[in-house]
Amino acid sequence: MVQTPTQPTTISLSVPTSVALHVTHEQFEALSQANRDLRLERTAQGELIVNPPTGGNSGRRNRSITGQLDRWFEENEELGEAFDSSTGFKLPNGAECSPDASWVSRQRWDNLTEEQQEGIIPLCPDFVIELRSKSDNLRPLQKKMQQKTARPHV
Known part of the structure; x- marks a missing residue:
């Protein structure tokens, strides 16, 4: 488990690919805010x-x-909103990601509160x-894209 320090601390950390670091949603948000130059x-x-x-x-x-x-x-602005890779999305399964480019329909965007539109x-x-x-590899990338656009069944 990753503990969030009370005072911000900057460290350099090399993590082997065989090691998985797990964080909560709150810890992820804190890391993202403190490291805006990284794509997390x-x-x-x-x-x-x-x-x-x-x-x-x-x-x-x-x-x-x-x-x-x-x-x-720009030609179809009334249809929705477009985003670049700096925009974070919290998916229904709990994953948080930043696609290279993305688009959300106007109706779904307008249904969000201002606070939701400002954050992830x-x-x-x-x-x-x-x-x-x-x-x-193509297959893992396709799976990643499907996860990012998968909506929960209603």
Whole structure:
């Protein structure tokens, strides 16, 4: 279990990939606020995932994809809201993630309170883009995208 210190402390930590760090929702929010320069995600089981910065070519592709979504959004603003990779979503299964680009329908966005719109958004996006790098296997990335858009059955 990760304890939240009463006084902020900065440490450098190297974690082998064989070690899983688990955090609560509250701890995840505190880590995200204190480390805005990192792309952090949290699985439904509470495992902390730190996504490293991309390389130049991946960054260029991500900018292009985000730009294409932005151009579409500008022409169809009444349909919903578009987001970049800095936006966090809390999924119904408890996972917290930041897709490379995403979109939420107007009705679902407008149903959120102002407080929900300001924080980590408590819903699955309607549309998600995840940029696949050379080292990413397709199946896990597809599963990740399905998780990010899966809504609970009503």
